[in-house]
Amino acid sequence: MKAPGQGRGVLVLPSRILELWHGFRYLLVFGACVAGVATYIYTKLRSRRTKALSSPFVITPNAEFVTVEKSGWLEKKPPTGKIGENERGLNWEKTVSDVRLKKKLEDARTRVRTTPKRVKGSKVLKKLLLEEHQRPLTTQIQPVIFFSSLTGTTEKFANTLLKGLEESLKDQRAMLKVPQIHDLSYIDHDDYFIGPPQPDGLAGDVQYFYLILLPSYDIDTALDNFLSHLQETHQDFRIDTASLSGLAGYSVFGFGDREGWSTEADGFCSQAIEVDKWMAKLTGRKRAFPLGLGDVKSDAAVRLDEWRIGVVGVLLDIAAHGSLGEGVMGSGDAIESDEENSTELSTTTETAIQRPPKRKRPGQRLSIGDVEDLGRKARAQIDDNLAQEPFPYPLPIDFTASITPSMSPAAPKQMVPVSSPTHVALTKQGYTIVGSHSGVKICRWTKSALRGRGSCYKFSFYGIKSHLCMETTPSLSCSNKCIFCWRHGTNPVGTTWRWEVDPPVLILNGAKEGHYKKINMMRGVPGVRAERFQEAMKIRHCALSLVGEPIFYPHINEFVALLHKERISSFLVCNAQHPDQLAALKPVTQLYVSIDASNAESLRKIDRPLHRDYWQRFLRCLDIMREKRFSMRTVFRLTLVKGFNIDEEVEGYADLVALGLPGFVEIKGVTYCGTSSSAGAGLSMHNVPFYCEIVEFVEVLNAALGRRGLEYGIAAEHSHSCCVLIASKRFFVEGKWHTLIDYEKFFECLESGKEFSPEDYMGPPTPEWATWGSGGFDPADERVDRKGKPKAAVTNSVGSPAV
């Protein structure tokens, strides 16, 4: 039997528990849930951590691949071999076998850490490049010569260059480091031709300047590897397309053999030309000096030396100014000659002629016979007219006339002040305004010649190399308002000189400075030939035929004398409106008048002269030209405008030739300038004659001169610029035309102080390729189309025009 208390106590315990459960059950359930969740999270976290710790270190793909691509070393490979397997079990150690590559990767990492770069698969924006190049250069420049040589020739030249550079740059050590030299066969191309080298601890303190000397081989050589390397680097989408833009600049010199590969088209220096192109792309057009080419069997040493001098000049520029100067990216865009608006414009528009319908001039034709006498008669007739029948209006004051005190104007103003619209307009069109009334502009032929694409017709006719020629004017103002003048509306005009006068020295120095500056801007333009670039740095000829009227300038004689003193020849074109000034003009190498029309009415409509006695002035000028023909070479320049003056004007022009008896008559087609004023005058592209039409006109004119008993003949042509030369038989010697000029002889004659005639400085015979029927394009140059592609040579046989 159980004790009563004992049995009750047993019953009370469960009910107590039940009671407690009811009282705390929600709390207990909630606590259990929280504990469960916490345990779950803890377990999860713990398991992750364990897994991570047991896996090999994996480089973050993004960061590391970017690193690799930025440095340009590897294609989608992790960058180091010291790490073991990754999650997929690939052993990177095995994939990176090249020890050097590993080192580069390390370097690349360092580089990336110090100089982060963006991956760019597209073309580098010009603006970005500009910014980069425009930053002031405070770093030292390290010139590096690279060469390749199979038989030792290039190596020898490279070492000579090294010595030359060391010598020339020794005083510039603060900015220019001692040049280095590397054989391309012994260096790793990756070290220098993916990105500029980064010297340890000096990143940012040194910029490299590459000089690359190469022979050319049309067989497989190590050079092909180098070329492929450049090409692949440029085309590698992971690498900046201009990955070498960090260079200070570069220039290439090629050695070849003209005996076996006579022209560039035949392969002369082909590989140097290729390398130059790839380097231009890789550096973002940092060609600091034009590509030089030398023939190992003739001129290599001379050409290399010229090139060295040019390169040293550039390096010194950098030392002095901290920048590459003009002509390379970042310092002023060099204008491609193909894009250039034609300077011929100035010479053609100033003479283009609008002709009235067919005009009969019975009784006005000069008879065959004594043309001299006729000239005198014409002059006498004019004088009579002036004396007996004064003009019904007051004659305008010629600027050559003396001015009475009462008429003297107040203080003269500047002709083209800097703030004037004319200044702005001319500057925009590429003119450099010199002083307050002069201008200079590099013409498209100068650019063309620098690139070996041909000189203007003056080379074929007179031996003027266009890259040695400066086109300028000492007076932007003129006394005509020709309807076809592209400057119409903004050009200063006047019958008298009423502006401040700049001294001739100032004009010449300013013009030369402006010209050289523009030449310098061609430095980085593809295709510019180093030797021509060098030659262009010495002006040999001056064409005073830009815009305006050169003899309007009161000190024209002094200006021309300064040119001659520097042995610069002078070709002066005037508009036949300033007879007194023309009469007072001292000898120039060649004197032109523009013949814009063959009768007074026509001239008035076309030239819209300010002088009311314009026709008398015009005739007087022809008269003076006739008188001057034994003291200097005289030229009539005719510009033909289709639909205006080709068919009907031949006889009239022949009469004018009979009057002035020029040594030469240049006939050329107008160049359409496409301005609103020319369009307003009814001119369009349809008025530009084809060469065959020029040829036809010339033949008819030649016949017309013959009928007048004038001893002229068709001497030369330049079909490339639609231009033909008729010459006096004075220049036909021993069965050959002698239209070229002996410039040295001209200066000698001048310096002798004695009287001399054009025959005294007549040059050698006109080259065969320039004579009538041969086309007139210098075979040493390459004719190209507008896109710069080689064009078939035009050999225009007489009567079957080619253009």
Ligand SMILES: Cc1cc2nc3c(=O)[nH]c(=O)nc-3n(C[C@H](O)[C@H](O)[C@H](O)COP(=O)(O)O)c2cc1C
């Ligand atoms: C097999 C061979 C191929 C050549 N091919 C060219 C060529 O295509 N174009 C060229 O201008 N010169 C060519 N040359 C001429 C060399 O470029 C020239 O002799 C040069 O100076 C060699 O330089 P190096 O002695 O430094 O190797 C070739 C010469 C050889 C022997």
Ligand code: SF4
């Ligand atoms: S003469 Fe001189 S300025 Fe005139 S087109 Fe020829 S190169 Fe140019």
